[in-house]
Amino acid sequence: MTTFVQFHVLTTYPPSNPNRDDQGRPKQAMLGGAQRLRLSSQSVKRALRESQHFDAALAGSIGTRTKRLGTELEDELIKGGAPADQARAVAVEVAGIFSTLEAPAKGQPQVALATTLAFVSPEEWRLARDLAARKLAGEAFPTGKELKRLVLRKADGAVDIAMFGRMLASDPEYNREAAVQVSHAITTHRAIAEDDWYSAVDDLNKREDTGAGHLGELGFGSGVYYLYACVNVDLLVENLAGDAELAAKGLEALARALATATPSGKRNTFAHHPRAIYMRVERGAVQPRDLTGAFFKPVDLKSDDIERTSVDALQRMSEQLDRAYGPACEAVEVMDVKAGLGTLDEIATFAAASVPAHA
Template identity: 70%
Template structure:
């Protein structure tokens, strides 16, 4: 049976704007008829990938999402002594393995830049470099160019976790082993508008007007985030490497409690830590606990919004267990306000989830 690892995370954000919409305002959602602030799953996954837990803890096992692999191959070939024309020709050949290329402007030569982002693993990048070197040396193109470079499973932990889609080569798509929900405030929340001005340092004393006027939106609140890991799929995506899968889950647990989207971070210095993390593992069908907040938490609750959110989450978990049977084999909790559990406990528990995968 499949082993699932689930995380329920509550994090309190100060006034901030970590994830903006197309108008520069905090993203929003409606739940239970009440407006909420939202962090998109895409922004959260990028924050996880860029976190120290991933970048330091998984160095050498992370992919790169880019349109520019062909350009990088071209630069490397030239740096190694290849002629510009030969390097461009080879780079164009290899870049087409990952995506169609951008059409050149009228009168310009074709460039090895892809039309879509490709999530490239370290192994695939190495195979692309090796193929480029062989083509530059005069070897013929392999019959299966894509199979020479692309892989269905390897040691790229972030690709194994969050998946990828290659529109032109679905055979090399990777199904995400980690599902990440959109984080929403547990209570009603609206974006606030800030009007600000800036002073010109060289302004004449008699000119009292501002040098710049602007508007800025921000919001704050307690956010609930749900994440579900298919541990068996994670191991398969990593070519059966359970040790690497465990290392990846350690990084994921660490990052879920500490990483944040970085929009407007210099303006707000938001560096929140999760106030509550509940981690569960087992073979039962996964379920999120968003229903705990369909009725918005009362911001005037006598114990505060954080405690009220934790209590609502625990109560919903208990009700679902009563109605459907217990949805996990084991669990761990870190409750900062009560001094219960530690992040180290959660990290160790998460790593152990691959034992039965």
């Protein structure tokens, strides 16, 4: 049976704008007829991938999401002494394995820049470099699908690709199904974006000059956010070509990052560096369920302690679902910062132990 690990995380954000919409304001959502602030799942996943925990624990096992594999490869070949025209031709051929390339300007040669982002694993980068070097040396290679098989992989050691999946539109055979699902984080209570009107002074203004040197507006908001993430442990191991030890390291890094990593929008303006005030991690083979229903009725902003009320609502929703459907998991680990219960080390160890070989 499939093993699932589910994370339920509450984090309090100060006035900030970590994830902006097309107008530069904090993203929002409606739930239960009430306006909430929102962090998109995409912004959260990028924050996880770029966190110090992924960087430290998974060095060498992280992919690169880019359109520029070909242009980078071209630069490397030229720096290695290859003639520019040959480097371009080889880079174009290799880059075309991952994505359709940008059409060149009229009368200009084909460029090695892709039209879409591709998630490239370290192993695929190595194989692409190796293929380019051999092509440059004049070695003959197959074309079409046979050429792609020399570079593309269905499973390897890229933890973030194994977790969050990838889509290669032109080569669905090499798509990866995400082993980790991440929700949009929403505030547990009503919250709206506010506007900050600000001005800046010109330091060299003469004393008799009046008025500001610059005027501007900026949106921001604050609140307690609920975030849900679900890990299919079996699929994670499969996506990592059966490497259970690496999967365990990945789960530990994920647990630590979920507690501490945040989208970085306008961080220099607001200095938001929040940490989770509550984490509930569940392990079992029962069909996953999120606990968003705990906040369908928004937490009352008149509450003496919105954080505590949010924690209580989350725990109550879990108990209600368990009564109705039966236990949702076989084991639970909780960190409740304000109650002095649990630690992040214990949460991370529990998550890593969910991989069968490490249980």
